[in-house]
Amino acid sequence: MNKLFSRGSDALAMAAIDSGLKFYAGYPITPQNDIPEFLSRELPKVGGTFVQAESEVASINMLLGASSCGFRVMTSSSSPGISLMQEGISYLAGSELPAVIVNVSRWGPGLGGIGASQGDYHQATKGGGHGDYFIPVFAPYSVQEMYDLTVKAFDVADKYRTPALILADVMISLMRETLIRRYPEGIKPPEKSWAFGERKGERQKIIKSLYLKGNELEVHNWKLHKKFEEMKKNEILFDKYLCDDADIIIVAFGMVARVARSTIELARENGLKLGLFRPISLVPYPEEELFSLTKTCKNFFVIEMNTGQMLYDVMRILGRNVNIRFYGKPSSYVPTPDDLFNKAKELFNI
Amino acid sequence: MSSKKSFYIDLVFSGFGGQGILIAGNLLCYSALLDGREVTFFPSYGVEMRGGAANCYVVISDRQIGSPIPSHPEIGMIMSLPALKRFENVIRSGGYLVINSDIISPEEVEREDVNKIFINANSISKDVVGNDRLANMVMLGYIAKRFSVVKKDSLISAIKEVVSEKHKKMIPLNEKAILAGYNLKLT
Amino acid sequence: MKAVYKKPEVLKNPCFHFCPGCHHGTVHKLVAEAIDSLNLKDSALAVIGVGCGVFLYDYLDVDSLEAPHGRGLAVATGVKRVRPERIVFTYQGDGDLASIGMAESVHAANRGENVTVIFVNNTIYGMTGGQMAPTTLLGQVTTTSPYGREFHRDGYPIRMAEMLATLEGVALSARVSVCTPKYLFDAKKIIKKAFEMQLDNMGFTFVEVLSSCPTNWNMSSMDALNRVKEEMIPFFPLGVFKERKMPDVL
């Protein structure tokens, strides 16, 4: 076991290398620059290729090219750059090409700010680009998860032939903590018979997303949908912390969930039984797992660093028979454990 | 939840860029890791590249750490006037402000419900290593001892983790400055 | 007492956020002086790109519009086409203008849009922390070219002023520097001329200013000045590469 004291962004980049990353393309944007900086230094050492593209539009399309040749590919950016990539992400999804896309999200809309934010939840989880598709989305809340979920994202991307997104945030990306660098034994990138290699007299291969004849696009769309249904069965990740006896369950992801852990301890020291439900895969969302909590708890407290995006999903899943309160903080300052505890008391009249 | 009595300490380090604020925070983290503890380090960041404010939070515990940003850290290592203004009211009641008195005069501090410790760190640094640039290490050495944050050996062995290859020859000087702070007796 | 040098009027707030020795402040001053001397305070409209210069509106008392990264000249085109009486200028860095915004920049120039470009070339991405730029010199170490820029992998540095000078739509394309008093006075004249040409509807005017970035070059301000002189100017020669004497005749 290799125990390190690592920054979140470095953990993610190490995981990419350990997963066999062959091609990275990216463009400078704050606050994700640590990832390309790390990879420009380390990727060539293991025979991979690092390209600083002229824009995010170019980065994502470079991935489209490299992925079509069967290699593991990744790009990273931050919110405005991810917006520019949406065209390419839609094409990757339509062409069924695996790729890992990392969004160390910042605060928008527009140029916004470089502060902490979760304003990209809708964009990340509801497609983002045009067309009828979903891509898997993972939200790490620790440096270890920056590593583990990146490994996971590469595997899921290959397994379902889909782009996969890591929705990270500034806090998790910049903070340092202990990391165990563990690439699980036995995970191997699958053979990609669909990818371009040497042709060797084989049948012509075509990778595309344009389907004009008859109902072939409808068939294609249902095929993509079926993959999504499979992901719902197999790829859901979530975390529960002290939910069993909780009077109020906080629902949060990423950095907010991390802060909420401390809030829960603080609340319990003060006699208030809080718990935490944390979706780790935002797509597919752990709907059943969240809903099952309504058997023992009727109070849910959704906290996000936006004005209420995941809130829509939680309201849809939990329905109207439970008490849902929301606290949103669309600003660059991550709320402290005290802030969340005080909000819980205020919103639930304790 | 019953493990409340276990080890937990949170700190904020703040000053100007160039004073080695982040290096001090990082050094404490590496030392605590050598002691076998859980550690989180969270730096500030912004658009000003040089000068400007620099600060970081460090949390050290025996257990898994929740928020890397504490609501009200117990200890503040304060190296500039803007740093004092920013964090004076963040420190928890009964906590400690460890202040570089070569840069900040004691009357600038307004809080009454915290303990104030003044260290003329630049002067001490100049005395022991010949220049005043290792004031951060003097302050850190003092904090490590005064609050029993990390073991002395860990602190010394961790220096090589945060001093870049280019500045290897600075290691002995850093060690000297840390020990000066570590052995500092304040009246 | 008469002022030998005083703060330009239009420079409302000279407390720049720039690092010590950064030339952005100098370029802001030169733009402000040009606006003052041509009395453009009310007509000037800044289209601001993304980079360290993005806070120009905090310092210059002119109407300002922020463009997405790289899209400055598309945005400026939109403004100028519907408000031709405004004196529209963009303030863009090398990443903004010559990398992500290359298409917009080249096509605005090619259309001969009657706008002025202040292009700050410091061979690096400053605001994001020193990554390789399209203008980064061969061999230059940046955070994304840790082993030095190498042409097989990273391509050559782009000479924008020369490249744009080849386009028919361009009225003025020049490269200046502010690293010595003499160069600074030349730069002052050219920047003023660019605005004058826009006033005369001459077409696209482009001024590339070689600038230092001591922080991301990991240098003192003094060494950075020397680098501009000794490394940048030999690759990016100063001069006027194109100057049209007549408005677009076609």
Added chain:
Amino acid sequence: MKKTEKKLTIHKERCKGCQICVLYCPKKALSIGEKLNKLGYRYVVLSKEDACTACGICAEMCPDVVIEVWRDNE
């Protein structure tokens, strides 16, 4: 011959100590002082007042508009 009246205004609070003015002062009249300003920089001072001719080059070169230069109307 009457001595020219001149004045240098140094806005020390926005000086970042980059020394560009010190380098280009033809008379070497400027230097960086010992004291720190609120930004945390050692700022420029007119150390040889008599040498200064109020030529204005320091002010022209300063990236932060720290210096303003005045001379009387002869």
